[in-house]
Amino acid sequence: MTEMPYTPTDVERDALSRIRTCLGPKGWVDDAETLTPWLIDSRRVYEGRCLGMARPANTQEVAEILAIAYKAGLQIVPQGGNTGRVGGATPDTTGRQLLLNLGRMNSVRDVDAANYTMTVEAGCILKDLQGVAEQADRLFPLSLGAEGSCQIGGNLASNAGGINVVRYGNARDLVLGLEVVLPDGRIWSGLRRLRKDNTGYDLKQIFLGSEGTLGIITAAVLKLFPLPKERATALVAIADLDTAVTLLERARSASGDALMSFELMPGFALDWAEKYVEGAKQPFDTTYDWTILMEIGGPRTDGAARIALESLLESAFEDGLVIDAVLPQSEDQRAQIWFLREAIVEAQVREGAQVKHDVSVPVSQVPRFIREANAAVEEMMPGIRPYPFGHVGDGNIHYNLSQPIDMPAREFLGRYAELQHRVHDVALSLDGSISAEHGIGRSKRDELLRCKSAVELDMMRSLKTLFDPKGLMNPGKTIPDA
Known part of the structure; x- marks a missing residue:
């Protein structure tokens, strides 16, 4: 039986009318064809309905939307590029929730190369920000598979990780300041560019990784780093799993902790990638049990990073840790190896459920x-x-x-x-976590009951109640019911 569309109350209709007026025609979407892609999560596990999609152009419009919604009791689902993996940006099936998409807020407000920072709006595409940093001879190191479409606001709200965490940390480690709109429409202007600010609670950390349940990140001050002038890369076959940890220790030491990436892949995954993904090429003649893709960054173009990598591998070969290796001789070959790393994700999809x-x-x-x-x-x-x-x-x-x-x-x-x-x-x-970089969203919400203590859950719920007493921000996500 087809579920009947939700009919808004008079209060909700009035609130929606005021929001549409505030945003103008460019800032409001309610036709089914345009909305459909935004109502399904990236893994196509969750599908919902909504009252419409608000697309604010600036922080003040976000504040006006939330102030109106707060008074009317409208539930808000914040959304960036809709690339999340845990259903955190998908509305439920009631049709009562309002999508708030930050995609129009995509300005880079400031690049301060001397301070190694840039101030950006939440809707900026991650790959674009990498390019802006590079134009200033700087590196913004957050890098992940969806970087061509994911937005920095979502990256920060979910505390994204990616391939460079071993050297630079997760998303929360790359932020100096935030601008956040609170559930009642107030704006917290915390866009400080300081590395030392010991004036009380570090409020930005409350919102980083909160998945839109406490407020909406509208802008951020991001840390930049020196742009590596050389990247020495190798794909190596290792003797066994334990060798991965030993080789990692040696790589960090040999590079002066300039190791940027250290990725583990089973050998058969490379075969699957070559089989299913156009352009993916398995570089080894033999299928090894385990392979490592590692990359060292260097501050100069004098080949020091390459020398450090070759010296590391030479000793690793002598000690029986590494049994085969491929070192790209050009940027194109390096790109092919990294393409292979991304291709193993698609390849598994082609092998079934x-x-x-x-x-x-x-x-x-x-x-x-x-x-x-x-x-x-x-x-x-x-x-x-x-x-x-x-x-x-x-x-x-x-x-x-x-x-x-x-x-x-x-x-x-x-x-x-x-x-x-x-x-x-x-x-x-093993003292691990059920979510390393994807967040909790909807898919892992109830799993928190098994892995968080009663005290931790109580603190999380207390924060939710403090910031969002009406429970309007991204309901049903991240925080398990009591």
Whole structure:
């Protein structure tokens, strides 16, 4: 039976009318064709409905929208590029919620190269910001697969990670100041460009990673870094899983902690990438059990980074840690290797249904986690195909599972929750986390009840009540019900 459209109350209709007037025709969307892509999450797991989409052009318009919505009791779902992986930016199915998309707020307000900062609005595309920084001979190091379409506001709201965390940290480590609109429409102007500001609580950290449940980030002061003039890259086959940790230690030491990326991939994933993704090329003649993609940054063009990498690999070969290696000789070859890293994600999709995880454990426990998780899921489901890869340099493994070859996808996905709980149990037993960089959103909200203490949950709920007493900001996300 088709669900009937929601009919707004008189109070809600009046509020929506005032919001439309405030925004003008460019700032309001309510036709079904335009809305549809924004009502489905990037993994196509969640699909919702909404009252319409507000697209403010500046912070003052965001403040006016929230002030009107607060008085009328309208629920708000903030949204950036809609690239999230946990359903955090998708409205529910009631049709009672208002989407607030920040895409029109895409100005770079300031670049202060001497201070190594830039001040940007929430709707800026991540890749564009990388380019702005590079034009100023600076690096903005946040880098992830969706960087061509994700927006910095969403990156900060979900505390995104990516491939450079081992050297530069997560999104929250790259922020000096924020501008935030609170649920009642007040604006907190915290766009400070200071690295030392010891004047009380660090309020910005409350909103970083809060997934739009406490307020809406409208602008940020981001840290910049010296732009590497050289990037020395290698794809290596390692002797075994434990070697990954040993090689990581050596790489950080040999590079003077200039190691930017250290990515783990199973060898068969490279084969799958070559099989399914146009342009992906497996560089090894043999399929090895495990491979590492590493990259060292250098401040000069004198080849010092390359020399450090070659010296590292030479000693690693001598000690039996590395059994094969490919070092690109040009920027095109480097790009091909990084394309292969991204292609393994698409390749798994082509192999059938998947169960995905975004877990982290202490770096020293990565090999143990993979072995114990493999044993656990294979005991539960003989023939299951573990597909672990990711940012071993910071302990973040995307522990994905592909369906057994002879099992129907529906049957496999029917055990999604069971498999997920078991993998999360292994991570938690090793002092790990069920979410390393994707956030909590809707898909992991109830899992927090298993991995957060009563005290932690109480503090989270207290913050939610303090900032959003009416419960209007992104309801049903991140915070489990009491």
